[in-house]
Structures are given as structure tokens and as C-alpha cells.
Amino acid sequence: MKRASRIFSAFFARDLTMATSYRLDFVLSVGRALFPLLVLYLPAELMGDIESTREYGGFLPFSIIGVGTMNFFMATYGSFANGLRSEQSMGTLEAVLMAPITLPVLVLAAATWNFVWSAASAALFIGGGALLYDVALPGDFGLALLFVAVTTLVFVSIGIFSASFAMVWKRGDPIGPLVSTVFFLLGGIIYPPTILPAWLAALSSTLPITHAVEALREVLLQDAGFGQVAGHLWVLCSYALVLFPASLYAFARAVRKATRDGTLLQF
DSSP states (O other), X not given: OHHHHHHHHHHHHHHHHHHHHSHHHHHHHHHHHHHXXXXXXXXXXXXXXXXXXXXXXXXXXXXXXXXXXXXHHHHHHHHHHHHHHHXXXXXXXXXXXXXXXXXXXXXXXXXXXHHHHHHHHHHHHXXXXXXXXXXXXXXXXXXXXXXXXXXXXXXXXXXXXXXXXXXXXXXXXXXXXXHXXXXXXXXXXXXXXXXXXXXXXXXXXXXXXXXXXXXXXXXXXXXXOHHHHHHHHHHHHHXXXXXXXXXXXXXXXXXXXXXXXXXXXXX
């Protein structure tokens, strides 16, 4: 455990140093994280009080939680493929893979900085929206963090699948665009799935992002207790238990194939 923590710290320190060395880009990234808050104000004013989001306090609270969590989870998802390409471009991937580190530790450590930054950006977005638009967040933050942790594991798994595809095929990953589009349109990010046609609403109910966002809204905006959101948690845990070991297996196979084909450092 102590050795794993040192590995995580080393990867985090390296990526933090690289990120903050480009100061202007670092400052601009903070601005990019907050800019959607201003964009959401206009449709909120245009739509006014609509019944489908009234139970959450209106469109602004509904969409702030939705967009903030979606951005966090999608950034977490993309961190693995992006980290892989970064290691390939710097010529360090082979050395990292040959280090005496277990594959799960390596995969997670390589995304530590992106995860921390994504979490900070999401917290800044939701907190900034709450302050800017006077949105009350009376819920249990500990329970909300539990949902964030479980859903992060689900998106980590999807991200590892994406990194596996990038390891073998290098470019043209179909997973990212498909996941981001379907999850954004059907996941209840800026409108409730209940307004969708019945068959799309049924499809939406099977997506992990739908359960994550709905649970976070109920916890943070409606002060729901564990019993009220336990169903969402079991669905997310089921996804995590299936996807995480499957994604590690897929990544290990992808590494072996790239090593055997001599394409490990190509990108």
C-alpha cells in the first residue's frame, strides 16, 4: 500500500508540474471550466418556470448539477486515452510499462492528476453556480461523494476500454464520441429523460450517467437519504463490478498485442 501511494504521488507530482508550467493555459483552463455557467443563464431565462424541472428548483439548479457532473465524468473517462497518447509522444510509454508496477496501479496512477483536476473543476463549477445563482445545496455531501466514487469507477472502466482501443488502433477511437453523445442526449444532463419518447426514456434508464446524475440531484437539491437513492447505487455498483475487471483484461491484451506487433510507441 505504501509503495502504491508513492507511485501515485510520483505520477501526480510529474503531471502537476507539467500542467502548471504552462501558466497561461492553466489559467485559461479554469476559465473554460466556469464559462458554461454563463451560457446556462440564457436558456434558463428563456424557458422560465417549466414543470419538468420544478421539483429541483428550476432549470438552473437542474442543469448546473447535470453539466458539472457530466463534465467531471467525461474528463475522467478521457484521461486514460489522453495519458496514453502523452506517454507515447514523450517516448516514455515502454519504460513505464516495463516498470515493476501492477497494471491496475499503473493505469490508475497515470490518470491521478487528470482525476484530481476534473474533480476540482466540477466542484468549482457546481459551487460557483450555487453562489452565482443562489442555488441551495442542502444535501448530504458525504452521500454525494459516495455516488461520485462509484460512478467514477464506471467511467474509469470505460476510459480504460478507450485506452485499449487507442493502444491497438492508435487513432479513430469510436468509443469516446459514442459515449459522450449518447450520455449527453439521453442521460438527463440538461433536460429530464421523462420528456423523451417512451423507448428513449427506457434506454436512458439503463445508462449509468442517468442514475448518477439523478442520484446527485436528489441528494444535493432535495436532501434525499440513502434509502431514497439506494436503487441508483446498486445499478452503478453492478456496472462497476462488471466493467472494471473487464477493462483491465482488455488493456492487458492490448498491451501484449502492441508489444508483439512492435507498435507500442506509435501514435
